Amino acid sequence: MNETLVKGQEAQDASGFLRTLGTLVELTKPSIVGLVMVTATCGALVAGGPLPLARLAAALVATTLVVGAANALNMYAERDSDALMRRTQGRPLPSGRLSAEVALGFGLLAASIGLNVLGVVAGGLACGLTLLAFASYVFVYTPLKRLTPHALIVGALPGALPPLIGYAAVRGTLGWPALFLFAVLFVWQLPHFLAIALFLQEDYRRGGMQVYSVARGSEAAVRAARAWTVVLVLLTLLPACGHAVHPGYFAVVVPAGLAFAALVFVKPAELTRVRWARRVFFASMPYLVIVYAAFVAAA
Numbered sequence: 001m002n003e004t005l006v007k008g009q010e011a012q013d014a015s016g017f018l019r020t021l022g023t024l025v026e027l028t029k030p031s032i033v034g035l036v037m038v039t040a041t042c043g044a045l046v047a048g049g050p051l052p053l054a055r056l057a058a059a060l061v062a063t064t065l066v067v068g069a070a071n072a073l074n075m076y077a078e079r080d081s082d083a084l085m086r087r088t089q090g091r092p093l094p095s096g097r098l099s100a101e102v103a104l105g106f107g108l109l110a111a112s113i114g115l116n117v118l119g120v121v122a123g124g125l126a127c128g129l130t131l132l133a134f135a136s137y138v139f140v141y142t143p144l145k146r147l148t149p150h151a152l153i154v155g156a157l158p159g160a161l162p163p164l165i166g167y168a169a170v171r172g173t174l175g176w177p178a179l180f181l182f183a184v185l186f187v188w189q190l191p192h193f194l195a196i197a198l199f200l201q202e203d204y205r206r207g208g209m210q211v212y213s214v215a216r217g218s219e220a221a222v223r224a225a226r227a228w229t230v231v232l233v234l235l236t237l238l239p240a241c242g243h244a245v246h247p248g249y250f251a252v253v254v255p256a257g258l259a260f261a262a263l264v265f266v267k268p269a270e271l272t273r274v275r276w277a278r279r280v281f282f283a284s285m286p287y288l289v290i291v292y293a294a295f296v297a298a299a
Contacts, residue, residue, distance in 0.1 A: 028068030043166030
């Protein structure tokens with residue numbers, strides 16, 4: 001009888017541990033971590049020369065820890081506003097599945113481990129860039145979201161740094177291919193997140209977030225999304241200015257850019273603004289993949 005009770009308690013403990021582990025993974029925002037890993041890998045791939053696979057793999061794992069930590073600390077800081085918004089009410093902290101103290105400790109520990117490992121395996125430049133991404137996201141962008149719509153620009157910086165981190169992990173320096181990927185990712189985030197702010201406008205208003213659509217209005221957000229789309233499409237043509245890129249790059253990127261711009265600028269009468277914004281949001285993701293894939297293949 002006692003053995004049965006012990007086994008039952010062990011099974012219950014194991015189940016509780018797995019639930020907690022799953023909740024901690026959820027706290028890191030795995031979809032964002034995945035995007036960071038892909039873009040950092042692209043930065044490494046355009047670095048040229050043989051890839052130091054072991055060092056790169058260790059650097060990517062360490063970067064994953066730091067990015068996950070930044071997301072966890074973002075959720076810790078925004079737990080009260082998350083409880084007010086429908087799309088975030090089910091997150092670990094507002095739902096009560098995890099305590100704020102555990103989230104804070106997990107975030108700080110993961111960041112510390114990740115940054116130290118990066119410094120050892122990838123060098124000071126990759127570690128410094130990752131620290132910049134972490135600090136700007138957690139300590140600048142997160143509090144600014146409640147104060148100004150210009151937090152969008154600030155938040156685009158840490159989001160665009162992964163290609164530089166991947167490149168620096170391989171080369172120990174920075175080069176124009178990584179800077180190009182950084183610039184594209186920086187600008188891409190602006191219409192992408194302006195679209196999110198449009199179709200989640202009321203949710204952000206309830207949460208007290210001063211995103212563009214809340215602070216400046218829907219029409220201003222639409223105009224800003226269209227203006228940044230023009231900048232983005234033109235930016236993808238920058239490799240034509242003397243850099244050695246295979247012509248196949250432009251054969252892919254030019255029609256993709258025109259198609260994306262047409263989708264952003266043409267709003268059929270039957271589409272509400274919310275549906276238009278959702279369409280822009282979902283179309284922006286494959287567009288980024290096309291541009292990155294074409295550049296990595298052609299560089």
